[in-house]
Structures are given as C-alpha cells and as structure tokens.
Amino acid sequence: MAQDGKRRRIGIIGFGHLGQYLTEMIEAEGQQYGFELAFVWNRNQRKMEGKVRKELQLEDLNKFVARCADLIVEVAHPQIIKEFGEEFLKHADCMVGSPTAFAEQEVDTKCREAARRYGHTLYIPSGALWGAEDIQKMANRGTLKALKVTMSKHPDSFMLRGELQELKERVKGQRAVLYDGPVRNLCPLAPNNVNTMAAAAMAGHNLGFEQVQGCLVADPSLLNFHIVDIEVTGPVNKSSGHEFRVKTSRKNPAPRGEVTGMATYSSFWSSVLTISFRSTPGHKTERGLHFLRVSIEWSLHIGNVSIHQSCTDTALLFRLLNSSLACQQMEMITRRYWKNALCQY
Structure with a gap:
C-alpha cells in the first residue's frame, strides 16, 4: 500500500466509456489528490492507442502485480472479477464496478475471504443506487x-x-x-x-x-x-x-x-476520490467489504433532500488533509460540484 509521502497508484481495468473517463480524470487531476495511474488494461489493446501512454498500457493482466497498484478499479465485465478478483485482493484494494459477479456465491465468498486474509478492502461503489x-x-x-x-x-x-x-x-x-x-x-x-x-x-x-x-x-x-x-x-x-x-x-x-448514464461517470470518480482520501495516513479503513456512499455529485444534483449528507461526505474527505492546499482543494471541488448541479438540472 502507498506510504506517507508517496502517491497512491491506481490500476484501471476496462477502457470503455467509463474506463476512459476515469483514466482521463486521473491523468488530468490525480496529481493534486496524491495519486497516479499504475496501469490501464483492456481486452482490445488497440483501443488504447493514442489515448493511453505506452508505458501505462498493461498487455497481460496476469502481470498486474509488477505494476504495484494500491487500488485496482474494475470497470470492464464481471468475468474479470470471477477470474482475477481473489488475486487482485491479495495485492491491493479493489473497487468492483461489475458487482453482478457476486451473484455467484463462490466468487463472493472467495473475494471477501481474500480481502480479510490479506488486509485489503473490497469496495462496492453505489453508482446509480440511491439510498x-x-x-x-x-x-x-x-x-x-x-x-x-x-x-x-x-x-x-x-x-x-x-x-x-x-x-x-x-x-x-x-x-x-x-x-x-x-x-x-x-x-x-x-x-x-x-x-x-x-x-x-x-x-x-x-x-x-x-x-x-x-x-x-x-x-x-x-x-x-x-x-x-x-x-x-x-x-x-x-x-x-x-x-x-x-x-x-x-x-x-x-x-x-x-x-451507462451520464451521472454515473461522476459518481464513480467520487468513489475513487473517497477511497483515496480514506487511505491517507492516519485514517483507518475497515478491511473486508466496504460499501461506498452515494457520490457527492449525485447528492448535490438532486437538491436539498441530501445536502446534509453530501456535506458530511465532503468533510470526511478533506478533514484527513491538514494543509492549506487541502482547503484550496475543498473550495475548488465544492464550487465545481455546485456548478454541475446548477447546470445539469
């Protein structure tokens, strides 16, 4: 796992619309949040040409360990978690964007056990699940x-x-x-x-x-x-x-x-941010299965009914960072979320 002073490394599995969006966001904004890309994998490698730096492209998913990812984000297909989920959790935290994989009880059991045994966290983003x-x-x-x-x-x-x-x-x-x-x-x-x-x-x-x-x-x-x-x-x-x-x-x-609906993209990005800040030094994250809250953007989009909850989430993210830069980030992000809310709805 990433240590104090080091950037948290994130691997992206899947380069469809959602995978491309997350890759672009990490490349564009990851540095200010203290994380970076470890790798990007897609079944069709040619899809990444001209869009992902060659050194970040992972050709063989079986070799993911060598990229030293702290967090692996799966946004490809449930078959990936069925085949690799247990192995991912031996080496890193894992955010599963295809939880239909866990409809198979054996997959669910193996992944939960691996998370507990190896001291990592299995994250399930709430995505479109309100409440x-x-x-x-x-x-x-x-x-x-x-x-x-x-x-x-x-x-x-x-x-x-x-x-x-x-x-x-x-x-x-x-x-x-x-x-x-x-x-x-x-x-x-x-x-x-x-x-x-x-x-x-x-x-x-x-x-x-x-x-x-x-x-x-x-x-x-x-x-x-x-x-x-x-x-x-x-x-x-x-x-x-x-x-x-x-x-x-x-x-x-x-x-x-x-x-995938448009609001789900920003929801997943919020989930990545939440995981990353919960992994900062001094913040203890419970190992095993962790269900992520509804995203900050989506909470703001729907209006007053959930403003208090979204503010609580924002405080959780930035209370972990004790610096003037953190305050600037909080002000900037909150402003952007409100802008999205006002413009989109």
Missing part, C-alpha cells in the same frame, strides 16, 4: 423487509443474453417488462446492465441476491434517460399497524444505446 447507505443500515439492523429495483431504459441500452434477448426482439417497438424476479437469476442474463441491482443485493445483505427483486423494463420512449426506481419496505409499526415504505426515482441522462 445505498440507508439500505445497508436497515439490513444491518434486520429491519429491511423487502427491496425492489426497477430499471427502465430504451431497448437499445440493454445488452442481454439468452431468453431475455429473444424476448426483447419479440416485443420490439413496444414497452415491455423483460424480467421481474430475484436479482440472482437476472445477473447472468444481463451482466452489464444490472450492476445497480447487484449493488442493492449486497447493500441489502439480509435479503441478498435471492430475495432482492429486480425488474427490467424496455421502453422505446426513453430516448434521453435511464430511470431507476427503488422501493424499500421496512417493519410494521406495532402501535399503528402501518408499514414503513420509501420509494425513490432516479432519472439519469443517457443517450439512446448507452449502457
């Missing part, structure tokens, strides 16, 4: 009784397999529910599309992949947005007999055909 921390708190207390995530997108934004792909073709041109059932069964059929649902199953761990419900809706009218609706059911009040319920709806700008 992840509250869901996790309810699960910890055993008060989470039901959880359902409904994702509605244009059909072209779904990358499906098997029977779901066949169904999507049959209902082409009309709004249709493609799936409604346990998240565990859905993950292998839509591994690139339902990471939000997989994150929900991990946050709501008392229910897990078997009991957390997922619903996929193909809607041709959604040309500019992805919509994620989350329904949380809690305990019944003994005196009134009324049930606790929360429902949120997240409308994420996304061009037709895009798998």
Whole structure:
C-alpha cells in the first residue's frame, strides 16, 4: 500500500466509456489528490492507442502485480472479477464496478475471504443506487423487509443474453417488462446492465441476491434517460399497524444505446476520490467489504433532500488533509460540484 509521502497508484481495468473517463480524470487531476495511474488494461489493446501512454498500457493482466497498484478499479465485465478478483485482493484494494459477479456465491465468498486474509478492502461503489447507505443500515439492523429495483431504459441500452434477448426482439417497438424476479437469476442474463441491482443485493445483505427483486423494463420512449426506481419496505409499526415504505426515482441522462448514464461517470470518480482520501495516513479503513456512499455529485444534483449528507461526505474527505492546499482543494471541488448541479438540472 502507498506510504506517507508517496502517491497512491491506481490500476484501471476496462477502457470503455467509463474506463476512459476515469483514466482521463486521473491523468488530468490525480496529481493534486496524491495519486497516479499504475496501469490501464483492456481486452482490445488497440483501443488504447493514442489515448493511453505506452508505458501505462498493461498487455497481460496476469502481470498486474509488477505494476504495484494500491487500488485496482474494475470497470470492464464481471468475468474479470470471477477470474482475477481473489488475486487482485491479495495485492491491493479493489473497487468492483461489475458487482453482478457476486451473484455467484463462490466468487463472493472467495473475494471477501481474500480481502480479510490479506488486509485489503473490497469496495462496492453505489453508482446509480440511491439510498445505498440507508439500505445497508436497515439490513444491518434486520429491519429491511423487502427491496425492489426497477430499471427502465430504451431497448437499445440493454445488452442481454439468452431468453431475455429473444424476448426483447419479440416485443420490439413496444414497452415491455423483460424480467421481474430475484436479482440472482437476472445477473447472468444481463451482466452489464444490472450492476445497480447487484449493488442493492449486497447493500441489502439480509435479503441478498435471492430475495432482492429486480425488474427490467424496455421502453422505446426513453430516448434521453435511464430511470431507476427503488422501493424499500421496512417493519410494521406495532402501535399503528402501518408499514414503513420509501420509494425513490432516479432519472439519469443517457443517450439512446448507452449502457451507462451520464451521472454515473461522476459518481464513480467520487468513489475513487473517497477511497483515496480514506487511505491517507492516519485514517483507518475497515478491511473486508466496504460499501461506498452515494457520490457527492449525485447528492448535490438532486437538491436539498441530501445536502446534509453530501456535506458530511465532503468533510470526511478533506478533514484527513491538514494543509492549506487541502482547503484550496475543498473550495475548488465544492464550487465545481455546485456548478454541475446548477447546470445539469
């Protein structure tokens, strides 16, 4: 791991739109936050030509150890975590952008055990899962009784397999529910599309992949947005007999055909920043599985309902840095987040 006075080294696995965005952000702004790129890997090496410095390109993922990464960020495909997740966690912290991999119990168990055994942290970014921390708190207390995530997108934004792909073709041109059932069964059929649902199953761990419900809706009218609706059911009040319920709806700008919504990019960048600052000297991070809070940018985007939480997160990030430079960074970042909030919504 990075020591005091040394930059934290980050490896990026996957060079699709999200991987490119994170790579560019680290190259452009990493120095001011005390971290740098260790490597970038992509299955198709030619995609990185002219975009990633040659010395940073990792040709063989089996040789990642030689690059001495402190944090490995996976934004490629769940198969990467199935094959390499345990090995990654023997040598570095790991932020998993494809948590559908953990729908396979063996993968989940091996990665958690590796994190504990080798003293590293397995991070799950909340991404598009609004309210992840509250869901996790309810699960910890055993008060989470039901959880359902409904994702509605244009059909072209779904990358499906098997029977779901066949169904999507049959209902082409009309709004249709493609799936409604346990998240565990859905993950292998839509591994690139339902990471939000997989994150929900991990946050709501008392229910897990078997009991957390997922619903996929193909809607041709959604040309500019992805919509994620989350329904949380809690305990019944003994005196009134009324049930606790929360429902949120997240409308994420996304061009037709895009798998990842625009707000998710900045959400992942916030997660990288959060991890990096939690790893600064003097701050103790709990090893094992760690679920990252909803991003600062997204909290600000949706308005007053979560301003207090986002300010708490900001304080957490910058309380760790005792310098005038840190104060300047906090002022600059807070201003940029508010600018994004005002311009985008």
